[in-house]
Amino acid sequence: MTENNAIDLERFLPHPPAAVWNALTDPELHARWWAAGDVKPVVGHRFTLDMGNFGKQPCEVTEVQDRRLLVYRFAEGSLDTTITWRLEPEGEGTRLRLTHAGFDLDSPMGRQAFDGMGNGWPHVLDRLVSLLGEPA
Numbered sequence: 001m002t003e004n005n006a007i008d009l010e011r012f013l014p015h016p017p018a019a020v021w022n023a024l025t026d027p028e029l030h031a032r033w034w035a036a037g038d039v040k041p042v043v044g045h046r047f048t049l050d051m052g053n054f055g056k057q058p059c060e061v062t063e064v065q066d067r068r069l070l071v072y073r074f075a076e077g078s079l080d081t082t083i084t085w086r087l088e089p090e091g092e093g094t095r096l097r098l099t100h101a102g103f104d105l106d107s108p109m110g111r112q113a114f115d116g117m118g119n120g121w122p123h124v125l126d127r128l129v130s131l132l133g134e135p136a
Contacts, residue, residue, distance in 0.1 A: 005110075006101035007118050011125055014093040015132045021067040023131055024085055033127040041070055049074070079103065079113050098125065 013020055023029045025041045037049035041064045048056040062082070063071035070085040079102075086097040100117060104110035 005103040005105050005114065006099055007114070007121055009098045009121055009125060011096050011129070012090060012093055013096055013129060013132060016092070017067045017087045017089050017094045019132060020087055020094045020096060021070075023128060024070055029131065033131040034124050041066070074100070079110065081113075096125075 021041075023033065025039055027037060027039050030037065030039050035049040035051055037059070038047040039049075040047065041061065043061055043064055045061045047059050047061075049059055050056050057075040057079075058077065059072045059074050060076065061070070061072045063069060068087050072083055074081045074083045081100060081102040084097075084099040084101070086099075088095040088097070098121065100121065103114040105114060
């Protein structure tokens with residue numbers, strides 16, 4: 001679902017918040033479901049995500065609440081967007097909310113990225129679900 005210049009998605013994952021958090025913040029796991037990069041849940045941490053044909057995108061962590069919230073700037077200097085991951089315990093699992101915001105819909109690149117990522121994010125989340133379902 002999209003609203004204004006943001007992509008908002010929500011999934012229930014039948015895995016505890018600690019497992020989901022680990023997949024979001026462990027560089028080795030992160031590379032298996034989305035993109036390689038030195039992700040760390042530390043405010044001010046700068047890293048790049050290797051987006052293949054779209055190049056290495058610089059990022060900076062701006063907000064962290066352990067096992068609950070991870071926010072980082074994404075593609076600084078080009079898209080200048082923000083990715084927010086919210087984790088809420090729900091029964092034995094986790095309600096995961098993703099917001100990718102700040103697209104400049106008046107620029108061709110911003111509009112193309114918004115449309116492409118709007119279609120792509122559900123598949124990325126499917127890969128996260130698959131990773132979490134793998135045997136430890």
